[in-house]
Amino acid sequence: MEHKRNRIAKNMVAYFRDFLWKYSEIDPTNRHNSAHPMDIDGVPSFNLQQADDETVSTVSINEITTRHFIRLRDSALDFVGRKVTGAVITVPPVFSDTQNEALVATAKAAELEVLRIIHEPMAAVFVYTARQTPRGQGVDKNILVADLGGTRCDAALKLNEVLLDHFSKEFIKKQKVDPGNERSLAKLRLEADGTKRTLSLGTSPTISIESLADGYDFHSTVNRLRYKLSAKKVFAQIVPLVENVVKTAELDPLDISEVILSGGTSHTPKIASHIAALPPDPVPVNAPETLTTVLNLSELSAHGAAIQASLIAEFDKEDIEQSTLSVVTVAPHLSHPIGVIIGEDNSFRAMLEAQTATPAWRIAQFDVQSGGDVIVRICGVNGEKAEDDSEEEGEDDEEEEEEECNRVLKVHKVIAEAAIKGAKKSGKVEVTIKVGLNLDLNVAVRVVGTQIGVRGEVKPDAGSAQ
Numbered sequence: 001m002e003h004k005r006n007r008i009a010k011n012m013v014a015y016f017r018d019f020l021w022k023y024s025e026i027d028p029t030n031r032h033n034s035a036h037p038m039d040i041d042g043v044p045s046f047n048l049q050q051a052d053d054e055t056v057s058t059v060s061i062n063e064i065t066t067r068h069f070i071r072l073r074d075s076a077l078d079f080v081g082r083k084v085t086g087a088v089i090t091v092p093p094v095f096s097d098t099q100n101e102a103l104v105a106t107a108k109a110a111e112l113e114v115l116r117i118i119h120e121p122m123a124a125v126f127v128y129t130a131r132q133t134p135r136g137q138g139v140d141k142n143i144l145v146a147d148l149g150g151t152r153c154d155a156a157l158k159l160n161e162v163l164l165d166h167f168s169k170e171f172i173k174k175q176k177v178d179p180g181n182e183r184s185l186a187k188l189r190l191e192a193d194g195t196k197r198t199l200s201l202g203t204s205p206t207i208s209i210e211s212l213a214d215g216y217d218f219h220s221t222v223n224r225l226r227y228k229l230s231a232k233k234v235f236a237q238i239v240p241l242v243e244n245v246v247k248t249a250e251l252d253p254l255d256i257s258e259v260i261l262s263g264g265t266s267h268t269p270k271i272a273s274h275i276a277a278l279p280p281d282p283v284p285v286n287a288p289e290t291l292t293t294v295l296n297l298s299e300l301s302a303h304g305a306a307i308q309a310s311l312i313a314e315f316d317k318e319d320i321e322q323s324t325l326s327v328v329t330v331a332p333h334l335s336h337p338i339g340v341i342i343g344e345d346n347s348f349r350a351m352l353e354a355q356t357a358t359p360a361w362r363i364a365q366f367d368v369q370s371g372g373d374v375i376v377r378i379c380g381v382n383g384e385k386a387e388d389d390s391e392e393e394g395e396d397d398e399e400e401e402e403e404e405c406n407r408v409l410k411v412h413k414v415i416a417e418a419a420i421k422g423a424k425k426s427g428k429v430e431v432t433i434k435v436g437l438n439l440d441l442n443v444a445v446r447v448v449g450t451q452i453g454v455r456g457e458v459k460p461d462a463g464s465a466q
Helices: 002-007 061-080 097-109 120-130 154-175 182-198 224-230 232-248 271-276 297-312 317-323
Strands: 038-040 043-049 056-060 086-091 113-119 143-147 206-213 216-221 258-262 338-342 349-352 360-367 372-385 407-423 428-435 441-447 453-458
Touching: 038 056, 043 061, 056 061, 061 086, 061 097, 086 097, 086 120, 086 297, 097 113, 113 120, 113 297, 113 317, 120 143, 120 258, 120 297, 143 232, 154 182, 154 206, 154 216, 154 224, 154 232, 182 206, 224 232, 232 271, 258 271, 258 297, 338 360, 338 428, 349 360, 349 428, 372 428, 372 441, 407 441, 407 453
Parallel strands: 086 113, 143 258
Antiparallel strands: 038 043, 043 056, 206 216, 338 349, 338 372, 360 428, 372 407, 428 441, 441 453
């Protein structure tokens, strides 16, 4: 598809999904290499040359989207050998309800029933959670999904331009000819995009272009080190983008448990290591650079949609619609972590992390450090970065110590206390916390292996954010 877009740009519609019921809000900067939209009666449309008689006709965005669905439907028919009537569609999180409705209408025109629409980051999460072992399932995590599309991401376009500039300068140096015409640039863009993908697997890909300019052929190689140095500034721009996403979610880099890279640009070397360095403590990053068993990042959204479709395909349309109503999908969330402080050891052990949806239920066992009576305090806490109280060192210091970031948990509120009598040293205390839909709290504490235990209920305060 990319080579067609480069060579017949004026008759190729790119990024058409963004134009569904939108026009003036679309930034046309990244669409210079494709057909340009026009506003006709408030509907984005394109002037396209028809293949049969070479006449130019105006095609609306709705018709283009329907054509795309028909092509996908026919491809699925050829692959599975039977007619496809339903689909699960992935969309960006910024898609509005109006755009979703327009998408459903265009799919219906292609004789496809939309079973459900899911966000692309969630589709990527579906893929990796489906691969988890039973031991890894049910663990509370804050997962950061960085969707860096192969052509939709600004960084992707800049990385292509870095390689295009490198190859152009090398060709000028060899042949003393500037490959600046439209035809030559189209060929270079195609090779730059392919080279970017190849660099994720190899260290020195080779490109070969016949008759690049003035009849001269072009053959060249670029190693991974040269690419990293040339694109250093572009890589540095990706980290602030990710930091802004974390900040917008009202989280801290310390809260990130795992990172999932998605989209064609995620294959690019060095991106994974830059993002992995964002949290102070190393976190797993699912990318080709860090894992040899990683999936095709360009297909994560489609893979996640297929998983979702396999789960709901046997249900009736009405049941699916009922399960996606706001009363089912929208739930209260905890604003602070909830956990326990046991005995004289004032260290806090989180059992329910912040942003956990309710109702929720957690069970954990803790060691008893000393025998006798044990006090168990159920607490809500605030987390913040530890401030560095050390004095600034002089400019003459030869080496600077690496900055360390730690999270300090401060007790926001003691929710409940329970006293356990007769606990044995080196024994275990089991704590069960249940948070209801109305944020009511049920707590049970018992000594493991005995009948000793207490339980109680805490009603939420009026207007409590907890």
